[in-house]
Every structure is written in C-alpha cells, then in structure tokens.
Amino acid sequence: MPNTINITKPTVIIVFGGNGDLTKRKIIPALYNLFLENRLPEKFAIIGTSRTEFKDQKYRDLLLDGINEFSRTGKAKKEDWAKFSEKITYQASNIKDVGSYNEFADKISDYKKEWKEDISTLYYCAVSPDLFCTIAENVSKSKLENNRETTRMIIEKPFGRDLESAKTLNAKLLTIFDEKQIYRIDHYxxxxxxxxxxxxxxxxxxxxxxxxxxxxxxxxxxxxxxxxxxxxxxxxxxxxxxxxxxxxxxxxxxxxxxxxxxxxxxxxxxxxxxxxxxxxxxxxxxxxxxxxxxxxxxxxxxxxxxxxxxxxxxxxxxxxxxxxxxxxxxxxxxxxxxxxxxxxxxxxxxxxxxxxxxxxxxxxxxxxxxxxxxxxxxxxxxxxxxxxxxxxxxxxxxxxxxxxxxxxxxxxxxxxxxxxxxxxxxxxxxxxxxxxxxxxxxxxxxxxxxxxxxxxxxxxxxxxxxxxxxxxxxxxxxxxxxxxxxxxxxxxxxxxxxxxxxx
CATH class of the missing domain: 3.30.360.10 (Dihydrodipicolinate Reductase; domain 2)
Structure with missing residues (x-):
C-alpha cells in the first residue's frame, strides 16, 4: 500500500446485510479498531440496513456484543464505544425496493449539509451474491451518490458461480460503476x-x-x-x-x-x-x-x-x-x-x-x-x-x-x-x-x-x-x-x- 493515504474526506458507509454474521464478526469490529487507531476520517457515518426492524440503540447494542466477542482489541471501553456508536444508525429496508435507497440518499444529503463538504460513499454488499446486481441497479435508479471518484462498491466472494456467471456479473456491474469503483474482497x-x-x-x-x-x-x-x-x-x-x-x-x-x-x-x-x-x-x-x-x-x-x-x-x-x-x-x-x-x-x-x-x-x-x-x-x-x-x-x-x-x-x-x-x-x-x-x-x-x-x-x-x-x-x-x-x-x-x- 502507498506510504501516504488520504483518509480526511468525510465518508458514509452503508452496510447491506447490516444484521448479518459478517457485519457483526468482521466489518464493525474492523471499523471500530480503525477508529481506535485514528485511521478513520474525522467525519464518518455507518448506516446498517436489513429487513429486520431495529431502533438505533438496539442495533448498536447488537454490534457491541459482536465487538466484545470478536474484536482483536478485546471488550470495548465505555467511552470509546460511546464516541464510535454515535456514528452508527440503522434503517430497515427491502434491498429490492428502490424506494429504500431514496431514504438512504436523504440521510446522506443530511450529512453533506451538516459537514458542509463533499463526501465519499461506500456501499458494502455483505449479502447473498444474487443480490449484488440488485443493489447496483437500485443505486443507479435512486438518488444515491455514484460519483466516479468518491463512490465505491465492496463485494464479498463468491464472485460468480462459474466463468459465465462471473462474466455476466462483471458486465452488469460495469454498466453502472467503473472498475476503479469496485472492490472485490478476498480477505486472505x-x-x-x-x-x-x-x-x-x-x-x-x-x-x-x-x-x-x-x-x-x-x-x-x-x-x-x-x-x-x-x-x-x-x-x-x-x-x-x-x-x-x-x-x-x-x-x-x-x-x-x-x-x-x-x-x-x-x-x-x-x-x-x-x-x-x-x-x-x-x-x-x-x-x-x-x-x-x-x-x-x-x-x-x-x-x-x-x-x-x-x-x-x-x-x-x-x-x-x-x-x-x-x-x-x-x-x-x-x-x-x-x-x-x-x-x-x-x-x-x-x-x-x-x-x-x-x-x-x-x-x-x-x-x-x-x-x-x-x-x-x-x-x-x-x-x-x-x-x-x-x-x-x-x-x-x-x-x-x-x-x-x-x-x-x-x-x-x-x-x-x-x-x-x-x-x-x-x-x-x-x-x-x-x-x-x-x-x-x-x-x-x-x-x-x-x-x-x-x-x-x-x-x-x-x-x-x-x-x-x-x-x-x-x-x-x-x-x-x-x-x-x-x-x-x-x-x-x-x-x-x-x-x-x-x-
């Protein structure tokens, strides 16, 4: 990785599959540890989403349980968690309903007004692979950000089931995002x-x-x-x-x-x-x-x-x-x-x-x-x-x-x-x-x-x-x-x- 990186731009991270095992075990503990080490932008927000209805505080409590169990830094200190968790909100949504994405767009608009700066937007697809294209299509159809320089889509494996399905998925995603916007994760x-x-x-x-x-x-x-x-x-x-x-x-x-x-x-x-x-x-x-x-x-x-x-x-x-x-x-x-x-x-x-x-x-x-x-x-x-x-x-x-x-x-x-x-x-x-x-x-x-x-x-x-x-x-x-x-x-x-x- 480059020796110098720019992490100053305000960032909003939307986690699709926000109530899933991957989010609780890996994604949120990772973001929390980056926060502890001052590696995240000063202005950031995390929006978790899934079908399940949660109040913000209930959702934060579930994520705290994941951090206490899976974080490499051990159980969260009360004051550290308070500062981090205030950046987390939750929105119940139907991934297949484009209307939900417009609600995300309204939240992002509020952050932009509050921060008075341009932002980076990250869409993390911690969901079943058959929903990757659905999310991409609805991002395109909605009011959500898709700036080629500051919008990124994170995709977990498996990327396709075989060669033909991988080609189809790539082709579909590349009609909506540039290659430089797509981050296909292999945790190894x-x-x-x-x-x-x-x-x-x-x-x-x-x-x-x-x-x-x-x-x-x-x-x-x-x-x-x-x-x-x-x-x-x-x-x-x-x-x-x-x-x-x-x-x-x-x-x-x-x-x-x-x-x-x-x-x-x-x-x-x-x-x-x-x-x-x-x-x-x-x-x-x-x-x-x-x-x-x-x-x-x-x-x-x-x-x-x-x-x-x-x-x-x-x-x-x-x-x-x-x-x-x-x-x-x-x-x-x-x-x-x-x-x-x-x-x-x-x-x-x-x-x-x-x-x-x-x-x-x-x-x-x-x-x-x-x-x-x-x-x-x-x-x-x-x-x-x-x-x-x-x-x-x-x-x-x-x-x-x-x-x-x-x-x-x-x-x-x-x-x-x-x-x-x-x-x-x-x-x-x-x-x-x-x-x-x-x-x-x-x-x-x-x-x-x-x-x-x-x-x-x-x-x-x-x-x-x-x-x-x-x-x-x-x-x-x-x-x-x-x-x-x-x-x-x-x-x-x-x-x-x-x-x-x-x-």
Whole structure:
C-alpha cells in the first residue's frame, strides 16, 4: 500500500446485510479498531440496513456484543464505544425496493449539509451474491451518490458461480460503476503475512536470484480446516471447496508467489502481474483431470473426544451429495521463471488441524561433499510461510551440530509475528477497509483477474460436476484427507508437508 493515504474526506458507509454474521464478526469490529487507531476520517457515518426492524440503540447494542466477542482489541471501553456508536444508525429496508435507497440518499444529503463538504460513499454488499446486481441497479435508479471518484462498491466472494456467471456479473456491474469503483474482497490478501511475502521477495536482493526453476523444486500451498461445514450446509452443498477456497484464496496465494516484480506498487501494475500468472497456468485438458486433481468428502469420526457426523449427515446437506469437501491439485506455470515446476494446492474441511501455509521447497545441493551417512546428508533448504494460526516466515538451513564430529542439523532462521501482541497486528478486514476508504485497489481483485481464475478451474469443476464420485465419503474426520491426495504428489517423488504445532 502507498506510504501516504488520504483518509480526511468525510465518508458514509452503508452496510447491506447490516444484521448479518459478517457485519457483526468482521466489518464493525474492523471499523471500530480503525477508529481506535485514528485511521478513520474525522467525519464518518455507518448506516446498517436489513429487513429486520431495529431502533438505533438496539442495533448498536447488537454490534457491541459482536465487538466484545470478536474484536482483536478485546471488550470495548465505555467511552470509546460511546464516541464510535454515535456514528452508527440503522434503517430497515427491502434491498429490492428502490424506494429504500431514496431514504438512504436523504440521510446522506443530511450529512453533506451538516459537514458542509463533499463526501465519499461506500456501499458494502455483505449479502447473498444474487443480490449484488440488485443493489447496483437500485443505486443507479435512486438518488444515491455514484460519483466516479468518491463512490465505491465492496463485494464479498463468491464472485460468480462459474466463468459465465462471473462474466455476466462483471458486465452488469460495469454498466453502472467503473472498475476503479469496485472492490472485490478476498480477505486472505489482507492478512499480514501474505502482504509481507511481496516485501520479502522484492525488497531483498538475496531472494530474487533464487526465486525460479533453477533453485526451486516445487511449491505447496495448503489451507486446511479442522471444522466441518457447521451452519453453512445449504451454501456449501451448492458450492463445494473448489469454488469456496481454491478459485479465490489459494489461486491468489499462488499468484503472489509466482508473479514477476511490478515496476512499482501501483495497484493496476501489481494486478497486471497476477493476471499474467493466471493466464500462464497450463490448461487442464479433458481426460487429464484425474491425473491433476483429487477430490474428497469427509465421513464421520472423532474430533477432540467428540463424535462428529459425516458431511452427508450435516444440516441442509443432501444425503447423496456429490459435493467435495476436500480438493488437491497440481498446476504448472508455463513461463521462463517457472517452467516445469509443480505447484501443489490442497484444502479441505474436517482435517487433522487448521493450518494455512506456503512451502517453497528448494532443490538439493548438486554434490554431497560430506560423509555418506544418513545423518550427514544435507537436507534441501525450505522456506515456510505460515499464515495461520502461526504467523511467521521460516528459512530452514543446514548447519553443523556443535561437537567433535561433522554432523549436520537443520536450523531455522525465523521472522515470527508472535512477538507482537494480538492487538498490535491488524486483522485482514481492517487493512482492506482502510484501503477502500483511501481508494487503494492493490489488494482487491480486478474483473479480468476473477475471470482468469475461473478459467483455470473450470475444466476440473465441469468434470467433477458431470462425473459423480462413487467412493464418497473417502476420508474420515480428523485425518489428512483421502489417500489418493497423497498419491497425487507422491508420484512426483514428493509428499505433503504438515507443519508441527508450535511449541
């Protein structure tokens, strides 16, 4: 992000889905923490809206409960909450009724008269994806602000259900808003460690000469979850893990690892480089899906002494569901830097532990000059980027163990975020919302980027939807996934790297 940002312009934030879980858990706690750190404009207002009828004070009380439970800074102090909450109002509305939007316009007009300044207007769509276009159309039809320089629309994933629906959604939104007004949020890109990967790569001379096919053997990107689908059965059974995680989160992580250095940190130049990666990913042709991708669905099992149901027995899941809760796949990026180097991606639910990390596995030394004993064979160097629950970047190197013999041992060079208190490190939504307010799109996906990501996964998605897996469920809860996922990487001579718990 730029070193200097303008957050002085008065700002009104309208949150559609203002009574939803995302608003209470993420959006309002993020805005509150930005307020505590004096990162918000001096003049701002938050308008929450949903169908439910609330008085302003009742709505504020519900949001306070969310902050007390989910904010990284802990329970709100009475005086801080009083100053912040006075900026919050609530308006019951029907998103499909353009008349409600005119009421928002009247509120904004009142703020403009009170502040005697031009304002920025943010429309946050914390709602079902099928309502994105409805909101955009009604903004256009009503008296609401749509200044190309100061009006922004924030959209949560999923952005489309497939390539065609993403193209349709993009086309519709771009008839109403300019691309520079649309902020498609992927919260993974706002995580502190993920942001630091680009600094680690491009601000250090030592890394760039090593960051290529000459020195790197393969790359692993893993996002594993211990939980099941919980109360999201209805959504998840119509989406699956490929849509829910790989098309957005994991492919974005791949882009950050594989991208070429941009000329500078301009938002479009950074996103250009990411699009280049997606377009360079080797297309998976019909007939080769089974050799490049694996799917799984969890069965029942025991987690922390408690019996948990199989996916097909979860609430709102079809009893014969063919939806995958696990996916692993191999991609190649066909360019000069990465030709022939495999990128392995995996993600799933009800796995052994919740963990997100990227492994850069370097090649072995070309010649072993030490004694031909197992303890003296140097291990290949490895760069481990831990995203969550631990936040660290670790470089594994070989070193001599103290003593009379030449015995090698792996040592870690670690940049560890755990030395910082929880309150010091901003949540992803804080970073992303501050960027929206300041007009910085670097960490947000552009239309062509979204469509390019869908193009990558569509052959797999189409094949899985048209070919039912007769082996589901094929991995028990509290495991590392289906056996054929191990076979996918083992046939290339590698194995999935599962990080130990932090001591």
């Amino acid at each position: 890109l706002g995580k502190e460690v993920v942001q630091n990967v680009m600094a680690f790569r491009f601000a250090n001379t030592i890394m760039e000469p090593l960051w290529n096919r000459t020195h790197i053997e393969h790359v692993q990107i893993s996002v594993t979850e211990k939980i099941g689908v919980e109360d999201r059965g209805s959504y998840f059974d119509n989406a699956g893990i490929l849509r829910d995680m790989i098309q957005n989160h994991l492919l974005q992580l791949l882009c950050i690892i594989a991208m070429e250095p941009p000329i500078n940190f301009d938002a479009d130049l950074v996103r250009d480089r990411k699009v280049e990666v997606l377009k360079a990913i080797r297309k998976i042709v019909p007939g080769s899906v089974d050799s490049m991708a694996v799917r799984g669905q969890y069965g029942s099992g025991w987690v922390e002494g408690k019996e948990v149901p199989a996916y097909r027995d979860e609430l709102d899941v079809k009893p014969d569901s063919n939806t995958e809760t696990y996916a692993a796949m191999k991609f190649y990026v066909d360019n000069w830097r990465w030709q022939g180097i495999p990128f392995y991606l995996r993600t799933g639910k009800r796995l052994f532990k919740s963990d997100s990390h990227i492994i850069i596995q370097f090649k072995e030394v070309p010649h072993n000059m030490f004694q031909n004993q197992e303890r003296n064979i140097p291990k290949a160097n490895r760069l481990i980027i831990s995203i969550q629950p631990d936040m660290a970047i670790k470089f594994q190197l070989e070193s001599k163990t103290p003593g009379l013999e030449m015995t090698l041992n792996t040592v870690d060079m670690v940049f560890d975020y755990s030395g910082k208190t929880k309150g010091d490190s901003p949540e992803a939504y804080e970073t992303l919302l501050l960027d929206v307010i300041s007009g910085d799109q670097t960490l947000f996906m552009r239309a062509d980027q979204v469509e390019a990501a869908w193009e990558v996964v569509m052959p797999i998605l189409d094949y899985w939807e048209n070919n039912k897996n007769a082996d589901f469920p094929n991995y028990p809860a509290n495991s590392w996934g289906p056996e054929n996922a191990d076979a996918l990487i083992a046939k290339d001579g590698f194995h999935w790297i599962n990080l130990p718990d932090k001591k």
